[in-house]
Amino acid sequence: MNRHQPVFEATDTPATGAGCAAVPFAASEAFAPTPAAARARLAAVRAGDYARSRNHLDGAVTRLSPYLTHGLLDLAEVVASLRKRHHLPLTHKLVQELGWRAYFQHSWRHRGAAIFDDLHPGPLPAAAYARELPADLRRGATGVPVIDQAVRTLYASGYLHNHARMWLASYTVHVRKVHWRAGADWMFAHLLDGDLASNHLSWQWVAGTGSAKPYLFNAENVARYAPPAWHSPGTVIDTTYAVLDALAHSPQRRGAEPGAHPAVDEPPLFAAPPAEGFTAPDAATVAGRTVWLVHPWALADPPAGTLPVAVLDTRWHARWPWSAQRWAFVGARMHAIASLRWMAPAPELVAALRPAAQVRGWYNPHLDDPAWAALRLPLPPSAFADPDRACRSFSAYWTHVLKHAPPGALPQGVLSND
């Protein structure tokens, strides 16, 4: 890849090892960082097939997540558009899954940085889990085909089907005894849609530190929902749920198994874009102008009449480095919409914006440096009737949403407020 060219071409070389089936998706084709690609993806949604097939790796999932995470699509608009076009009630499975995203954001708003620690005890004391991923897992060479395929797909495409994320997280925590936080940080870094709320809270849900019980899966489950190359007969997961539950509650750690695929290299991570095109902030260029703030979670078209300024908070990215693919997605889009592109610690970015007549844009909780507060950016409108009080479970959250549903949003027989 030409590191100086802001184009979306980082994933033409899938990280498959010899002897492995090809990965199902190639990111360069699957996720172009443009509003047109996002709209095309939305138009292609097969809502009618979603509920029936969504657990299958080749099911009618939407692959909207990179566009939602980066603000190329707005959650409220997506929900409204899907409901209108497909006549979906709020109770439809696809709307409910989008509700999970909103719920995780709700949890992050109310719990703050607490989401990065165990929300409550899991099946074992936290000290029973390693804080590092074993090399064979990182390199897709565990000998459990479903895991090795998932790791390859993640590295090659930056996207994983929800079921594959659950399998990978469950194996990491409950079989290999790695603390969910180490797994979550690792997966986040390689996902194109990496979102700290959806990712870290989903890992907690699988680990059993954010849910009533650990999520477990066996070889039969994989055989039902994944293609043959993923099937894992004769491996540690080829057993009953009772045995897996006992393993999850035992400190006994299992290792790599014979017959592993050749290892793949983990793609490198970057704390700054691995391409040129970002400069130090320059207050003089924005003096007196109405600035539209473009940041990695707000990559939609800027409104007419504003001066788009793209910003990267170097301190944030040093804490949360990303893959080249994710940088390609974000960097290419920033180049397309903003001729001013600044990179600095958040306080310096905010200080340089001070001479602007006005700074507009959307707040996102990934902008976690206290300096951002001075800009007073609003949150995008809620997709659902978000409760003011913190809900400790999705079902409490969703009950509130349904209870406050607008007229006509529920099928007959489902109780709402009226």
Ligand SMILES: Cc1cc2nc3c(=O)[nH]c(=O)nc-3n(C[C@H](O)[C@H](O)[C@H](O)COP(=O)(O)OP(=O)(O)OC[C@H]3O[C@@H](n4cnc5c(N)ncnc54)[C@H](O)[C@@H]3O)c2cc1C
């Ligand atoms: C361990 C683990 C890590 C995850 N990390 C992330 C992450 O970093 N970023 C992220 O956006 N999602 C994450 N998810 C949630 C979910 O897997 C993805 O949103 C989904 O797979 C994205 O693919 P899709 O757009 O095709 O989903 P679809 O099935 O088509 O769903 C449509 C949309 O609904 C939302 N959604 C669906 N399922 C979930 C869910 N379980 N939780 C939250 N929102 C959901 C997403 O916005 C998704 O784009 C994670 C799940 C697990 C189990």
